[in-house]
Amino acid sequence: MLTILFDGIAYGMLLxxxxxxxxxxxxxxxxxxxxxxxxAMVGGYITxxxxxxxxxxxxxxxxxxxxxxxxxGGIAERTLYRPMYKKPHLDQVLFSIGLVFMSVAATDYFLGxxxxxxxxxxxxxxxxxxxxxxxxxxxxxxxxxxxGVCAALTIALQYVLAKTRFGSRLRASVDDQRVAAGLGIxxxxxxxxxxxxxxxxxxxxxxxxxxxxxxxxxFPLKFMIYFLxxxxxxxxxSITGPLLAAILLGIADVAGKYYIPKMGGFIVYGLxxxxxxxxxxxxxxxxGGK
Amino acid sequence: xxxxxQDSLINTSRWKVWEPVFWLLTLASPFVLSTHALIINEIxxxxxxxxxxDLVLGYTxxxxxxxxxxxxxxxxxxxxxxxxxxPDPLVGMAVAIVVSTILGAVCSLTILRGSDLTRLMVTLGxxxxxxxxxxxxxxxxxxxxxxxxxxxxxxxxxxxxxLSGRTAACYxxxxxxxxxxxxxxxxxxxxxxxLMAIRDNRLRAMAIGIPVSSRLSVIYAxxxxxxxxxxxxxxxxxxxxxxxxxxxxxxxxxxxxxxxGGTGWLYGGVAGAIVFKLLQDAxxxxxxxxxxxxxxxxxxxxxxxxxxxxxSPHTWFKRGSGRKA
Numbered sequence: 001m002l003t004i005l006f007d008g009i010a011y012g013m014l015l016x017x018x019x020x021x022x023x024x025x026x027x028x029x030x031x032x033x034x035x036x037x038x039x040a041m042v043g044g045y046i047t048x049x050x051x052x053x054x055x056x057x058x059x060x061x062x063x064x065x066x067x068x069x070x071x072x073g074g075i076a077e078r079t080l081y082r083p084m085y086k087k088p089h090l091d092q093v094l095f096s097i098g099l100v101f102m103s104v105a106a107t108d109y110f111l112g113x114x115x116x117x118x119x120x121x122x123x124x125x126x127x128x129x130x131x132x133x134x135x136x137x138x139x140x141x142x143x144x145x146x147x148g149v150c151a152a153l154t155i156a157l158q159y160v161l162a163k164t165r166f167g168s169r170l171r172a173s174v175d176d177q178r179v180a181a182g183l184g185i186x187x188x189x190x191x192x193x194x195x196x197x198x199x200x201x202x203x204x205x206x207x208x209x210x211x212x213x214x215x216x217x218x219f220p221l222k223f224m225i226y227f228l229x230x231x232x233x234x235x236x237x238s239i240t241g242p243l244l245a246a247i248l249l250g251i252a253d254v255a256g257k258y259y260i261p262k263m264g265g266f267i268v269y270g271l272x273x274x275x276x277x278x279x280x281x282x283x284x285x286x287x288g289g290k
Numbered sequence: 291x292x293x294x295x296q297d298s299l300i301n302t303s304r305w306k307v308w309e310p311v312f313w314l315l316t317l318a319s320p321f322v323l324s325t326h327a328l329i330i331n332e333i334x335x336x337x338x339x340x341x342x343x344d345l346v347l348g349y350t351x352x353x354x355x356x357x358x359x360x361x362x363x364x365x366x367x368x369x370x371x372x373x374x375x376x377p378d379p380l381v382g383m384a385v386a387i388v389v390s391t392i393l394g395a396v397c398s399l400t401i402l403r404g405s406d407l408t409r410l411m412v413t414l415g416x417x418x419x420x421x422x423x424x425x426x427x428x429x430x431x432x433x434x435x436x437x438x439x440x441x442x443x444x445x446x447x448x449x450x451x452x453l454s455g456r457t458a459a460c461y462x463x464x465x466x467x468x469x470x471x472x473x474x475x476x477x478x479x480x481x482x483x484x485l486m487a488i489r490d491n492r493l494r495a496m497a498i499g500i501p502v503s504s505r506l507s508v509i510y511a512x513x514x515x516x517x518x519x520x521x522x523x524x525x526x527x528x529x530x531x532x533x534x535x536x537x538x539x540x541x542x543x544x545x546x547x548x549x550x551g552g553t554g555w556l557y558g559g560v561a562g563a564i565v566f567k568l569l570q571d572a573x574x575x576x577x578x579x580x581x582x583x584x585x586x587x588x589x590x591x592x593x594x595x596x597x598x599x600x601x602s603p604h605t606w607f608k609r610g611s612g613r614k615a
Contacts, residue, residue: 032407083594089406090353091593094549097542098589105583232411269419276412280404
C-alpha cells in the first residue's frame with residue numbers, strides 16, 4: 001500500500017513539473033494552451049536522441065533537455081503565441097490544437113511512430129524494500145530520483161517566486177497586467193521568460209518521464225488532459241495549488257489503476273468533474289478568480 | 291417605427307431564394323453523383339453534428355471540447371437498439387435522440403458555472419468518461435473491437451440500405467434537412483435571440499431578465515439531442531459503432547470544421563463539413579498518415595490571421611484590422 005502511495009507521489013511530482021509552466025502561463029496571460037505537452041515531448045526526444053546517437057550520459061541530457069525546450073518555447077512565444085493573447089478563448093484553443101496536430105504528425109514523420117526506450121544508468125535501476133506485509137514499502141531508485149529532483153525544483157521555484165525581484169514582478173503581472181506595465185515592469189519580457197522557463201520545465205519533465213510515462217509521437221495528446229486537470233483543479237494563482245492537485249491526481253491514478261484496473265481513467269475523470277462542479281475555479285484558490 | 295423593426299426582424303428569418311435551391315441540389319446529389327454516395331452520406335452526418343455544435347458554441351458561446359459525448363451516445367444507442375430490440379431505423383433514431391437529450395440535460399448542470407477553462411475540462415472529461423465506460427463494458431458495447439452484428443431494417447419498411455450507399459445518403463440528408471429547419475426556426479425565434487444575448491454579455495442578459503441558467507440547460511439538451519441524431523445516423527448507415535465515436539479527435543474535428551465554415555451561422559456547419567470532408571479526402575489520398583499536419587498548419591495560420599477574415603476576402607491584404615479584445 002505504501003508502495004502505491006510512493007509511486008503515486010512520484011507520478012504526481014512528475015506531473016507537477018510537466019504542468020507547472022502551463023499553470024503559470026495560463027494565470028499570467030489567461031491563455032488556454034493545449035500544446036504544452038509538445039514542449040515536454042521536445043525535451044523527451046532531445047534526451048532519447050542524445051543518449052542513443054551520441055552516448056551522452058543521462059544526467060547531462062537533463063539540463064540539455066531543459067535548455068532545448070526552453071529555447072523552442074521562447075521562440076514559439078515570440079513568433080506564434082504573442083499575437084494570440086488578445087484573441088477569444090475559442091481561437092486560442094483551436095490554435096493550440098493545431099500546434100498539437102502539427103507536432104504529432106511532424107514527430108511521427110521524422111522520428112517514427114514507435115515508442116522510444118530510454119536506457120537508465122545502472123545506479124538508477126535498483127529498488128529498495130523496507131518492512132513487510134501490507135506495510136511493505138518498495139522504492140524504485142529512479143522514482144526516488146524523480147521525487148528528489150522535483151522536490152528540489154519545487155523549492156527553487158517557490159524561492160524564485162516568493163523572494164526574488166523577478167518573482168515579485170511576475171506576481172505583479174499575474175495579478176494585474178496593466179498596472180504592472182504602468183509601474184514600469186516590462187511585461188513582455190516577463191511573459192517571454194516565464195513561457196521559456198515553463199516550456200523548459202516541461203521539457204525536463206518529459207525527459208525525466210520518458211521512462212515512466214512512455215514517449216511516442218502522441219505524447220502531447222495523451223497527456224494534455226492530465227496537464228489541464230492539474231491546472232484546472234489546482235488553480236492558477238499559486239504553485240502550491242497545482243502541486244497538491246498533481247500529487248492528488250498521481251495518487252488517484254496509480255491507486256485506481258492498481259486496485260480497480262477495470263475502471264482505468266474513469267476515477268480520474270470522474271473526480272475531476274466532481275471537483276470542478278463543486279469548485280469551478282479550482283480547489284486551492286485564494287479568491288474568486290479572475 | 292415598430293413596423294420597420296418588425297419587418298427587419300422578420301426579414302432575417304425569411305427563407306432566401308438560394309436556400310431552397312441549395313437543399314434541392316443537396317437532395318439530388320446522391321442520384322447525380324451516385325458513385326460518391328458514401329462521402330455524401332459522411333458529409334451529411336458531420337454537417338448535422340456541426341449544426342448541433344453551432345447551437346451551443348456559435349449561438350450560446352459555450353466552448354465545448356467534448357461534443358462527441360452526445361454523438362457517441364446516439365451512435366451506441368441506435369446500434370444497440372437495432373441489435374437488441376428492433377431493427378427499424380426511425381424508431382432507433384427517436385430512441386437515440388431521447389437518450390442523448392436526457393444525457394445532455396444532465397450534463398448541462400456541469401457547464402453552468404466556471405470559466406471557459408472549466409467548461410472545456412468538464413466537457414472533455416464527460417466525453418472521456420463515456421469513452422472509458424464504453425471500453426470497460428465490453429460485453430455490451432464490444433469494447434475496442436466495436437459493436438458488430440448490427441442489422442438495419444429498411445427505412446419506412448421500403449428502402450433497404452445498400453452497399454452503394456444511396457439510401458444511406460438520402461436518409462442522412464433528409465434527417466439533416468429536418469433538423470436544420472428546426473434549428474433554423476429555433477435560432478431565429480425569440481428564444482434564439484436570448485441565447486445570443488447570453489453569448490454576447492451574460493451579465494446584461496441576466497439584468498434584462500433572461501433566465502440564463504435554464505436557457506443554457508435547454509439549448510445544451512437540444513444540441514445534445516441533435517448530436518445524438520447525427521451519431522445515430524452514423525451507426526445506422528454503417529451498421530457499426532466503435533469507440534472512436536467518443537474520441538477527442540471527433541470533438542476537435544467538428545469544432546474545426548465549424549470554425550472553417552463560420553460560427554453563429556447555421557450554414558457554417560454545413561459549408562465547413564463539405565470543405566473539411568473534401569479536403570480530408572484529398573489530402574489523405576496524398577499523405578494518408580500525415581494529413582493531420584496540414585490540418586494543424588491550416589488551423590494555426592487561420593487563427594493567426596483571424597478567422598473572421600476568412601469569410602471576407604476584401605480584408606485579406608489590409609493590415610491590422612485586429613478585433614477588439
